[in-house]
Amino acid sequence: MDKRLVDEINKQITYEFYSAFLYLSMASYCAENNLLGFENWFKVQKDEEEFHANKFLDYLHERDEHVIITGFDNPPEEFTSLLDVLERSLEHEKFVTSRISLLLDIAYEVKDYAAIDFLNWYIKEQTEEESSFKTLIGQVKLMGDIGPGVFQLDREAGTRVFTPPIA
Numbered sequence: 001m002d003k004r005l006v007d008e009i010n011k012q013i014t015y016e017f018y019s020a021f022l023y024l025s026m027a028s029y030c031a032e033n034n035l036l037g038f039e040n041w042f043k044v045q046k047d048e049e050e051f052h053a054n055k056f057l058d059y060l061h062e063r064d065e066h067v068i069i070t071g072f073d074n075p076p077e078e079f080t081s082l083l084d085v086l087e088r089s090l091e092h093e094k095f096v097t098s099r100i101s102l103l104l105d106i107a108y109e110v111k112d113y114a115a116i117d118f119l120n121w122y123i124k125e126q127t128e129e130e131s132s133f134k135t136l137i138g139q140v141k142l143m144g145d146i147g148p149g150v151f152q153l154d155r156e157a158g159t160r161v162f163t164p165p166i167a
């Protein structure tokens with residue numbers, strides 16, 4: 001594979017694990033603020049990010065490339081409200097989408113059609129990620145992030161379970 005593409009995928013593995021830690025930090029904020037449903041929701045989100053990271057990792061091995069596991073910055077630990085958590089999540093997902101686009105740009109540049117096919121899965125996944133945060137932000141704005149409205153949303157968030165996305 002093209003070296004730049006391998007390097008950027010390795011970086012992406014780090015970003016996906018960072019995302020997992022970011023969502024775990026948000027899950028903790030929810031737990032500490034009596035939003036146990038959203039705590040569950042963000043823990044499921046963390047599982048999804050680990051899935052994304054492992055999928056990249058497996059792909060590099062499949063293509064006979066070297067995987068580099070690195071550390072990363074501490075995720076934020078202070079949030080002001082549930083809405084703040086969700087808005088910062090959406091902002092983060094937009095950043096991740098731009099990263100996936102960069103990977104695809106390189107894959108097209110070097111005409112790596114196998115990588116293009118692989119990366120298209122992430123494009124679709126990112127559309128879903130951004131959409132689910134946008135929906136939650138809209139619902140929280142509608143119901144208010146304190147009071148009985150959020151209690152209802154929290155109960156729904158508590159029913160989310162991790163199902164590995166279809167590869």
Ligand SMILES: [Fe+2]
Nearest residue numbers: 016019049052
């Ligand atoms: Fe991800």
